[in-house]
Amino acid sequence: MRVRPRIVLDRGARWSALVLAAMVVACVSVPWFAAGDPLAIGDVLGLRLLPPLASDHTGQLHLLGTDRFGRDLFVRMMLAGRVSLAVGIVGSVLAAGLGTLVGSIAAWRGGWLDRVLMALADALLSIPRLVLLLVCAALWEPGLTTVVVVLVATGWMGVARMIRAEVLGVTSQPYVQSAVALGVPSWRVLWRHALPNALGPAIVATTLGVGNAILLESGLSFLGMGIQPPQPSWGNMIAGGRDLIVTAPWVAIAPGVALVITVLAATLIGDSLRDRLAGERVTGRRDLADRA
Amino acid sequence: MLARRIGTAALLFLIVVSVTFALIRMAPGDPAAFLVPAGASASEVARVRAELGLDRPMPVQYARWLGAMLRADLGASLGTARPVADMLAEAAPVSLALGTASLMLTFLIGVPLGMLQAARRGGCIDRGLTVATTLVYAAPTFWLALALVALFTYGAATLGLPAGWRLPAFGIRTPGVQLEGWAAVVDVVRHSVLPVGILAAVGAAGIARYARSSVADVLHLDFIRTARAKGATERAVFGRHVLANILPAMVVLFALSLPGVVAGSIFVESVFAWPGLGRLTLNAILARDYPVVMGATVVYSAAVIVANLAAELALPLLDPRREAA
Numbered sequence: 116m117r118v119r120p121r122i123v124l125d126r127g128a129r130w131s132a133l134v135l136a137a138m139v140v141a142c143v144s145v146p147w148f149a150a151g152d153p154l155a156i157g158d159v160l161g162l163r164l165l166p167p168l169a170s171d172h173t174g175q176l177h178l179l180g181t182d183r184f185g186r187d188l189f190v191r192m193m194l195a196g197r198v199s200l201a202v203g204i205v206g207s208v209l210a211a212g213l214g215t216l217v218g219s220i221a222a223w224r225g226g227w228l229d230r231v232l233m234a235l236a237d238a239l240l241s242i243p244r245l246v247l248l249l250v251c252a253a254l255w256e257p258g259l260t261t262v263v264v265v266l267v268a269t270g271w272m273g274v275a276r277m278i279r280a281e282v283l284g285v286t287s288q289p290y291v292q293s294a295v296a297l298g299v300p301s302w303r304v305l306w307r308h309a310l311p312n313a314l315g316p317a318i319v320a321t322t323l324g325v326g327n328a329i330l331l332e333s334g335l336s337f338l339g340m341g342i343q344p345p346q347p348s349w350g351n352m353i354a355g356g357r358d359l360i361v362t363a364p365w366v367a368i369a370p371g372v373a374l375v376i377t378v379l380a381a382t383l384i385g386d387s388l389r390d391r392l393a394g395e396r397v398t399g400r401r402d403l404a405d406r407a
Numbered sequence: 408m409l410a411r412r413i414g415t416a417a418l419l420f421l422i423v424v425s426v427t428f429a430l431i432r433m434a435p436g437d438p439a440a441f442l443v444p445a446g447a448s449a450s451e452v453a454r455v456r457a458e459l460g461l462d463r464p465m466p467v468q469y470a471r472w473l474g475a476m477l478r479a480d481l482g483a484s485l486g487t488a489r490p491v492a493d494m495l496a497e498a499a500p501v502s503l504a505l506g507t508a509s510l511m512l513t514f515l516i517g518v519p520l521g522m523l524q525a526a527r528r529g530g531c532i533d534r535g536l537t538v539a540t541t542l543v544y545a546a547p548t549f550w551l552a553l554a555l556v557a558l559f560t561y562g563a564a565t566l567g568l569p570a571g572w573r574l575p576a577f578g579i580r581t582p583g584v585q586l587e588g589w590a591a592v593v594d595v596v597r598h599s600v601l602p603v604g605i606l607a608a609v610g611a612a613g614i615a616r617y618a619r620s621s622v623a624d625v626l627h628l629d630f631i632r633t634a635r636a637k638g639a640t641e642r643a644v645f646g647r648h649v650l651a652n653i654l655p656a657m658v659v660l661f662a663l664s665l666p667g668v669v670a671g672s673i674f675v676e677s678v679f680a681w682p683g684l685g686r687l688t689l690n691a692i693l694a695r696d697y698p699v700v701m702g703a704t705v706v707y708s709a710a711v712i713v714a715n716l717a718a719e720l721a722l723p724l725l726d727p728r729r730e731a732a
Contacts, residue, residue, distance in 0.1 A: 238422035241708045241715075243666035245673060246688065250430060250700060253692040330547050334674065337549050338689060353550055357678075364557040371550035378545035386541075 128387030131380035138377055142196035145189070182355060182366050192370050195347035198259065200377065202348075203329035206266035210328070211321040213267055214274025215313070221275065222282035223305050233279070236272040244269050248331060252340040262341050266328050274320050281313035315392035323385035326378040333374055349374040409720070416716045423708040424476065428469055431697050481702035486694050491702040494687060499706075501579070502676070502683035506668045508603045513610030513664070518657060520611065521618025522645055528623060536615065543612035549674040552605050556678070559601065574600055577680045602675045609671060610664060617660060621653045628652075655726040662718035665711050 180188050217236070221229040239247065251265040282305070285291055291308050295301070329349075335341030336350025344351055349370040356367025456462045460471060475482065481491035520540070524533045543551070559574040575598050625631065626649065634644050673685035680686070684703060691699035 234419070234422055235426075237419055238426055241419055241423050241711045242427070242704060243669040243707050243711065245666075245670035246704055246707050249673075249689070249692050250427075250704060253695065253700070254430065254433065326545065330545075333547050334549065334670075337547070337674075338677065339693070350547075353547075353553065357553060360553050360557045361561045364554075364561055367550070367553050368557065371547070371554065374550065375542065375546045379541060382541055382545055 125387050125390075128384045131383040131387075134376060135380040135384070138196065138373070138380070139200060142193045142200060145193035146197075180363075180365050180369075182352075188366065188369055191347045191352065192349070192373055195349050195352050195370060196373060196377070198342055198346065198348045199329055199332060199350070199374070202259070202262055202266070202332045202342075203325045203377075203381075206263050206270065206328040206332070207321050207324035209263070209267045210270030211274045211317055211324060214271035214320075215278050215310070215317055217271060218275035218278030219282050219305055219310060219313075222279040222286070222309075223301065229279075233276070236275050239269065240272050245331070245334065248335060249338070249340060252335055257340050257343055259342060259346075262332055262335060265335075266331060270324060270328070274317060274324075277316050277320065278313050281316060282309040285309045285312045319385060319389045319392055322381065322388055326381035326385065329374065329378055329381070412716060412719060416712050420709060420712050423712070424473065424705060425469075427701055427704045427708075428472060431701055432465070432468075476705065481705070482698040484691075484696055484699050486691075486696045486699075491698045494699060495684065495702055495706055498682060498684045498687040501681055502672055502685060505599075505602060505606065505672055505675070505681065505683060508599070509606035509610060509671075510661070510664070510668055512603065512607035513614055514657065514661065516607065517611035517614025518618050518653075520615040522622050522649065524615065524619040525622035525626060526641070526645065533619075537619075540612040540615045543608055544616065546609075547674075548605060548609055548671045549678055551609065552601070552675060552678040555601055555605060574598075579681055602679045602681060606668065606671045606675055610667065613664065613667065614657075614660065618653065618657070621656050622649055625649050625652045655722055658721055658725060659718050662711075662714040665714045666707075669707055669710075 182188055182191065217232055221232040247269045248265055251268060252261060255261045255265075285308060286304075288308075291304060294304050294308060299307075332341055332348065333350030333353065336348045337354045339351075339354065342348035342351055344355070352370040353367045353374075356363070356365075356370075359366050453462070460468060463471070472482075479492055481495070483490055484494060487494070520536060524536050527533045563574075579595060579598050631644060631648060634648050639648075669685070672683060673689055675681070676683045676685035677689055684706070688700065688703040688707075690696075691703065
C-alpha cells in the first residue's frame, strides 16, 4: 500500500496560492475584456505616459497609466503575465522532469554513464547559470521557445543530483533489495519504489524553480535576449521603462510589482512545501545561485 | 587527499572549458562572416577563416584553443582586435571590488539577521523579517536597481530632499571633474552606495533565509541545552556555540553564493554603467564577440571552482568533526 502524504499548507502558503490563482485568472481574463488591442499603437501624442489612475480624452480610465506609445499599462502587464507565468511554469516543470530522468538514469545505471552525467552536471553547475543562460540565448534566435529550451538546458542539474541521491538512498533499503531479490524488474523497482520516494523533493524543487524561472526569464528579456517586443513580458516591459525611470517611473515599476508578487507567492508556497515534504533534503542553497 | 581534490577541480575546469568551446562552436553562423566588411568576396571570407584557423578540423581547433588557453592566451576580441586577457584584466578590478564589498556586507548583515530571526522564532520580528527578506529575495536585481534610482533621483527631487541625498545613478566617478584626495574617495563611495547596497541587500536576504533555518536546526541540539543549563547567557550561547556550529555552513554558502554575485553584478553593472566584467560579458554576448564571451565564461567558472575548492579545503579546519569523516 502506498501512503500518500496529506499536504496541508500553512496560512501564508494558502494566501500565496490564492494570490497566485488570482494572478493567473487576471492574466488570462483581463486582456480579453480590455477595450482595444493592447499591442496596437494609436494616438501616441494624446495618450502617451499618462500617470496611474488618469483618464484619457475619450474618458477611458487607465488604471496604471500608459507607456510611451500610449498603450494601457495594466492590460499590457496582464498580457505579459501570460507569457511570464507560462515560461516560468513550463520551464521549471520541464527542467525538473529532465533532471528527474537524468538523475534516475544515473543512479539506476551507475558505472561510467553515472560518472559522465554527474561530471556534466557539475561542470554546468560551475558556470554561473545566468552566464550560461546568456551564452545559450545569444547563440540562438531569441524568442519564447529559445527561452524555455535554455531554461530547461540550464536548470536540470540541481534536480538531477538530488534525485540521484534519493534513488541511491532508497536502493540500499531492505524493501527495495527484497523486491530485487524477488525478481522484480529493475525499471519497475525504480518506478514503484525509488521514484515515489524522490517525488517530494522533486515537487519542492519544481515549485521553487517556478519563481527562479520567472526571474531568469525577466532578466533575459530585460537584457534584450528573451521575449522580444512587441510581445510583452514583465522583463521587457521593465526594460521599456528603463530610460523613463526618472520622468515616468510607473512604466518600469508596475510590471516589477506584478513580478515580485508572483515570485513571492511561488517562493512562499515552495518554502511551505519544503517544510512539509522534503525536510532537509532540498536546501535553499541553489536558489542563491539561480536567482536573477 | 589534497592532490585528489585539486585534481578533481582541474578536471571539472577542463570539462567546463570543453563545454564552453562546444557551445560556442554549435552557434549558427560563421564568425568570419562577421569580420569581413559587407559585400566582401568569398575568397576574402576564406582568407579570414584561414587566419583565424577556422578552416582546420574541429579537434585541431579545440587542441589549439586549449593549448593557447593554458598559456593564458585567450585570443583576440573580434570587435576590438585587442587581446581578450587584457580586456578581462582591465574590467576585473571593478567587478572584484563590487563583488568583495557586497559579499562582505551580505554576510555581515545576513548572518546576524538570520540569527535574530531564529532566536525570536515565530515572533513579530521573525515574521516581519521573513516577509522583508522573502520580498527582497523575490525582486529581480535590475528592477530593485531601477526602483532605487527612481527613489534617489526622481523621488529625492520630488520630495525636496537636500542635494546630498540625491545619489548619482550612473558610473563610478563624476565625469569631467578632477577631484583630488578625499573628495575623490567620497565621490567613488557616493557612486557605490546604490550598486553595492543593492547587491548586498539581495544577497543578505538569501543568506538570512538560510542562516535562519541553520540556526534553528542547531538551537534544539543537546549542547545548546547544556550550555543554557550551565547558566551561559544568551549572548554566549549565540556568540560562541551557535556561531561556531553554523560557521562551516556559512563558509560553504560563501562559495555557493558566488554565482549569484556574478549574476547580480551583470545586472547591476548594466544598470549603473559600471565598466566591469559583467558589462564586458554582456556587451560581448550582444555583439557575438565569441572570444571575449569564452574568456569571461572561463574566468567566471574558474572563480566558482576555486571558491568551491577553497570552501571544501577550509571545512575540516572549521569543523574538526569532518576530519574523521
